Each structure stands twice: as structure tokens, then as C-alpha cells.
Amino acid sequence: MRPPKYAEKICNRLSRRGEEFSLVGDLQEEFCDLCSQKGVLSAKVWYWKQVFLSLPGFVFNSIFWSFIMFKNYLKIVLRNLKKNKIYTVINLAGLAVGMTAFILIFFHIRYELSYDGFHEKGERVYRIIRQYSRNVIKNTPEELYIGGTPAPLAPYLVQTYPEVLAGTRVGEVNGILRLEDSKFSQNGIFADSNFFDIFSFKLLQGDAERALQTPFSIILTRELAKKCFGREDPLGKMIHFYKQKNESRSGQKNEDYDVQVTGILEDVPSNSHLRFDYILSFATITATPGNAQLLETWQRSDYYNYIELDPQTGPDVFNEKIAALADQRRGQKIETYVLQSLRDIHFKLGILDEMPGNMVGDIKQVTFFSLIAFVILLVACINYMNLATARFTRRLKEIGVRKVIGAHKSQLVRQFLTESTLLSVFAVFLALGMVGLLLPVFSRFVGREISLSLFNDPLILSVLFGVVVFTGLISGSYPALFLSSIRPISIFRGGSNLRLSGGRMRNMMVCLQFAVTILLITCTVVISSQIRHVLHKDVGYDREHVVVMPLRDEEARNQGSIILKELRRLPNVQYATSSEYIPLAVNNIPGFWYEDESGDRQNINALESGINYDFFKVFKLKLLAGRTFSPEYQDDEKGTVILNETAARKTGWKEPVGKMVHCMGYRRIIGVVKDFHHASLHEGIQPMVLHLRPQGFAYVCVRINPDNIPRTISLLKKNVEKFSPHFAFEYYFQDDYFNMKYSADQRFRILFGSFSLLAVFIACIGLFGLSSFVMEQRTKEIGIRKVLGASLPGLIRLLSWKYIILVVAANAVAWPLAYIIMSRWLQNFAFRIDLEAWMFLLASLITLLIVMLTVSIQSFRAARTDPVRSLRFE
């Protein structure tokens, strides 16, 4: 008669190790008796019942015993940590630094990914943008997108397509708010009355339904309200709004009216692509005289249209539906409207005409940083593995004794995992301390406030927990599996095969670390040289000593020639000019067309800009052919253009000067300017057409002498303010503006560089610890060699050559990887350096130097020891 098999198995598993026979035997004995008394079935039922009744007791028992053992493991771990202080410091430092980097990078990435994530309908909301087909403008790395779209678009889509649930529009405001004597030139937007249906900005006071319904209503953010009204209740108060004619694209006339505060908004979070300090109601636009048609026309793409799409309709499906819309409505064959998901807005590079204040992020950077975070953590884990296995050769006896006494393999695994996890728990606390210290520096560096709020942030807590478990498991896994499977007999016999197998794995790990180090150094070298290349590249114009002053006052703009005349008279001002645009600022693309020989119309999409006389002198642009605009020629303002090299090349003419093109009228080409970088170096050079426009410009630019700049600036200020009394004087240097445009790249370089440095540092201390253990193991060997007459350099060579071979081997892994990663990264730039052999060699050389330095300190110390001391105890 046999008891039920599975029940017996459960019993076996549950009872105490080594004493299974007792319980199972007892049960079987009773089972036998019951069988003979009451029959097999009831005996089986009884057996199962016993098993289930016993379960709670067993579980309690096993927890109790594992707790007892856990206490023992804890004790052993703490003793070991105390005993090997260098080892503890190296491991803890490595793990803690790795985790610090990981946590900081996590904060950064989480912020980047959190853009526009706070909108409740976020997943369903799309912005409509214009896409230019790829073949229109060659030279651009990718498709060209423009953010602005016509005002009637969203209402039209809501009306025509049932799957569009709602639509709202946003427009830019470039005006100032005035309250008695104080002026506020904050950043504002116009927004449709249903703005809050789609976007979840938090309204603190006022009615979300009605706040934007009536004309001349304004919603202020809390901060602005506090600035304007202090502690008074702002609701219902009046503010004066003032905007210059023609200044923004949304208005035609001077706008000058009082608006009433209808709501107070919580300050806009910094991770929103829409950034504003106040919202004016959309109805205000049409209520001002002369603007009635502004929202009806399809011809001006001045607004940003957002729609909420039925989640059942995919954006791709909808894109196809509206593919022909731009053509139907605007007669534009080259552009199509496409949807852009809200979460995508932050990461879309290369959109011209973006909302002001939208900091465009780079998804590649996010990937880079997540990779580097894991790499750093991994390097720290490898440190632990290496040191643990190296050191465990000393603990072999302990393992042997544990096994002989009856420790199961899984118990040993548990013990080693407990050790590594415990260490990673210590490390995470250290890391939190370091993060707390570094956070102010880091947040200043990335340019926003990051707070370490541990306990009300379940995500951070779970990430920390994940990091601890990950580090503990990864770093403990190899030592645990390797050591627990050693047979006790080979431990006590002192088998040499055992040490060897561990060594091989360790060499591979070290090799991996070297590979990571080389990879990171290569990347740092490439990134640095690329960014240096960008910053020092000849952009085709001279940006030094150019002062740019945006002019907001329309009356002042109309007096342009007088202002320029005044400025030219100032000492230290070499040249003064004005223009609609300056290099690096956004621009529109109307383009031009011409008739080729057969009389066909040829369209060329080109950036277009009005400039004034002396523009070429201020920016030191070079002419390739023809002449620049000059007051000597009467027809320059209405009848001539200058093309850039790219535009001239596109026409295919050998001699473009003198040819006629259609660009705001029929005009003659009078010159070709050498290509200059009108946009960021991430983008390519596009065709460009310049025409003379002495009035109605946006910027005044002057080239000044480098001496006594403060005085020159104050003179400029005095003169410009005379003409523009309503607005505060603004100015910047073109080279500062240039550097600012690349500050994201700079930041990336510094961040990447410092994090790679950290990884290299961790690997370095790991190697230091490991080599010290290895040297220690070889003390006797070194002693004997010395006695037999080995020289000091010979010994050092002997002790270090293995690591050098490992570095060389690591190159084989690191170089191809670095090549692949870096050539992909370089594709971000339209103007990039080539990957050259020296970058890779330099990285390997640096690694080799670091390794040599680390190892030779140890080997020197080992080789210097007096053989008497190392051999005395034999």
C-alpha cells in the first residue's frame, strides 16, 4: 500500500532537511494502519488532510529557521566587511558611485520623458503640423516640418470627421501687459475657449468653461498674478494689453485694449511644450478691428492646431484621410498636414517655426544616457563579482566547512546573494546621500529644479528597490553559483583546477570592463571633437562683436533709417544694419520660381529674408559673384534679390547674376552670397533668397569695435530707447546667441564626459582591488623568484603583462561597437567629423595607461617586498 505520491513529495519538501524520513515514515505508518482498518480511500483522504493541516506549522517553521540562518549570514557578512576594509571600501564606493550616477540619470531621463505627460487626454491629443515632402529641399537631412497651420483647420476637422472629438487652437502673443506704470513683457498665448477640455492645465480660480469665452478675457498664471496684483484678489481686475501692429503674425493693427482677468492658472510645469504666463481668449482676436478675417483664412499658417482623435482611429489612418487637404484648401501640392502626437512634440527635431519656449529634447540623448546608466551600474557589479570571487579563494575553507556540515547548495547561494544584496543596500543609502549632495549642482547644470522626494514618489522608491535587487542579484550571481558548486573535497585537498576556472571567468570580466572603458573613452573623444568642430566651424559669417537688438516698437521700425543713421554716428560702431531675421533664428519658406528655357515654371523652396544695406558688412558675408544691395541703385528695393550658393546651384544656371526670378514680384538676381550657416549645424544649408527691405524689420544689428564695449552698449541703449519708449532695451551678442543655441550639445558633452569618467573611475578602483588580491596570492611565488635572482623590472613585467593582453583583447570588442554607436550619433549633425583611427587609438592608449598605472603600483609593491618576509612562514 503506497500513500499518495504528491502528498508525500510535499511532506518531503516541507520537513526539516536531513530528517525527512522521520515525518514521512510516521505518516506512512499511520497510513498503513488506517488502510487495514478503514480502507485505502479514507486512508488517502486522511493523509492529504494531515498534509494540509501541517502546512501552516511547516511554513512557520521554515521561515523561523531561515531567519535564524539569515542572522548568521548577516553576522558573517558584517565580520567580513570589517575584516577586509579595503575591499569593503572599494566595493561600496564602486557600487555607491554607480548607483548615484544611475539615480541622477534616472531623474534626467524621467524628466525628459515626462514632457506633456500630465494631460489627461494626452494619449489622444495630436498637433497638426505641415510636412514638406523630402525632395522639395534637398540637403536637409530629414523631412522638413513646420509647426504652424491655418486657424480654420481644427474647426474644419471637427466638423468634417466624426472621429475628431474636439479641436482647439493656440496662437502666439507678442505684446506687453501694462498695469499703471509697470510693464510685463511675459510670454503669452491666445487660446480657444475649449482649451481646458483638451489640455489639463490646472485652473486655480475661475470657471474653465467660461474663462476664455468672451473677448478681452485673460487668464494669468499664479506667478504673474502675484507680480501684477500682489496679494489682492486678481479675479475681475483689468489689465491693459498693448501690441504693436504687424509685429506678430496674428495681428494687422496696433492692438491696445483692456482685458479682464477671468481666471488664475497654476504655473505651467516646466515639462510642458506649451509655455506661457497668460492666456488671452481667442475671441479677442476677432473682436479687435481689422482682424475679423484672420481666423477664416487658410492662407496664413500662424496658429497651432490640436485635435483630440478617437482612440479607435489610428493617427496613420487619419493622416491618409487628410493627405490631400492642404492641396484642396491652399493649393499647395508640396505640403501635407500630418498628426504629431503630444508626447512626440518634445522630441521632434527639425521642426521649423516651433512655439517659443518649447525646449526640444533629443530622444537619442535619452537612449544614450539610459545606456550609460546601465553600463556604469554593470561596471560596478563586475567589480563586485571580481573582487568577491578573488577574495572567496580565501573563504573556500568556510564554504567547505559549511558544505560538510550539511549546507545545501541553495543555502550557499542564498548566503552569497544575501551578502551582495546587503552590500547593495548599504551602497544605495550612500548613493542617496551623494545624490542629495549632488542634486543642487546637477539641477543647476541641466537647468531646472529637481527635488529628491523619496517617500511620496512610489516610482523613485520602486526604482531604488529595483536597483538594489538588480545590483544584488547580478553582482552576487556569479560568485554564488561558482562557489556553491565547488565540491568540498577539492577545497580541502587544495585542487589547483578550481582556482584556474575562477580565474578565467575573472579575466573575461576584466576584459569586459576594459572594453566598456575603451568604448566610453572613445565616445567621449568623438563627442568632444564633434562638438568642438561645431563650435569652431567656419559658419560663413563673423559672429564676434556683433550686437543684435530686437526692435519691438513698430513706430521705431518705421523710422529705421533714422535710427541706423544715428547708430552709425556713434563711436566704436563700425556698421549698422537691420533685417527681418538673423542667422540662427527661425524663418519662413515662401521660395521663388522662375521660367526655364522651355517656359515651364520651376519652383524652388527657399528661405526668404529682407535685409538692409550693410548687412553683408556687419556679418562679414562673402560675395561669390555680383554685388550687394547699395543705395546707389534705385531699383534695389523692388527689383533685385541675392541668392545664396545653394539656391544658385539649384537653379542650375552657370551665371545666375542678371537672371530674372519671381519672388514678391519679378526681380533680377544681382549677386550670389557664399553659403553661410543660417540655422543650427544640426541642419543643413537650405536655399535662401535675400532682398532689400529698409523698413519693417525685426532686428537691428551693429558691428562694434572690441574696445570699451560697456560704453558702446550704453550708448546704443540710449539711442534705441529714444525711438522705442514702450519697450525695454534688449540686446545680445551674436556669438553668445550662437553658444546658447549649442548649449544643449555642450551640456550633453559635459554630462557624457563626466559619466564616462565615473565609469572609468569605478573600473579603475575595481582593478586596483583585484590586482592587489592577485598579488597577495602570488607573494610566495614572487619571493621565490626574487631569491632565484629575478630583477625588479622583470617582476613588474611578469605581473602586469596579463592585463595588457586583456586591454588589447578588449579593443576587439570595443572598437567595432564604438564605431557603430558613434557613426549613428554623428548622423544627428549635418556637418560632422569623420571617425578617424586616432580617436580609437587614443582611447585604447588612455585605457592602457590607466591600467598600467593601477597595476604597476601594485606590482611594484609586490616586487619590492623582501623575500624573507614572504617566505618566512613556510
Place this chain on the structure above:
Amino acid sequence: MKELTLSQLTILLAILRLKDNAYGVTIRRQIHEVTGKAFPYGTLYSFLELLHKKGYVEKFIGGPTKKRGGRRKILYKPTKKGLEALQAAQKLQKALWRDIPEKVV
């Protein structure tokens, strides 16, 4: 020395009574006979472990029988410490019951 709990006392007394034949099955039966309570084996063994850990009982490995599927058994025997504990418990019980008639209700 800590006093024995009622369950510990029951088990210890059962072991004492069984003399040289105290192992899982017999202990359980003995308890059942005397008190009418049926311990599940899990509970019984965790108590036995506890008694062993406290040093009240010793373990011996007994011989296998065919009935047990050829498995050996663990025999339990009170130690000196266990006997002292029992003595103390008896003294306490007696003191507690002194002058109380047999019929309480």
C-alpha cells in the same frame, strides 16, 4: 527557567510516558488517548523542534520498519533539563490546585 506551555507539557509528558518508544506516531496517539486532542503532524513536529532547541528533549535515530516504507524514525527522550522542567511544572500545578475540591462546578 521559563515555564512550559500546556502544549509543551502535554508533549513532554507523552514522551515521558512512552519511555523508549517515543516517536511521531506514538506521541500523537498517546496525546490523543489521554487528551482526546489530535495534533496535526506539522504542529507536532514544530513543537518537537522547539523542545529540542530549548534542550528539553534529545533525538535518537531509531531503526527502520517495513510499515514505514523502510524509513527510520527519530526517537525522543527527555533530557535532564526537560525532566527538571516537568518537575517544576508539576510542583506549580500542585500548588495551584491545593485546597481546591475535585468538583469545582
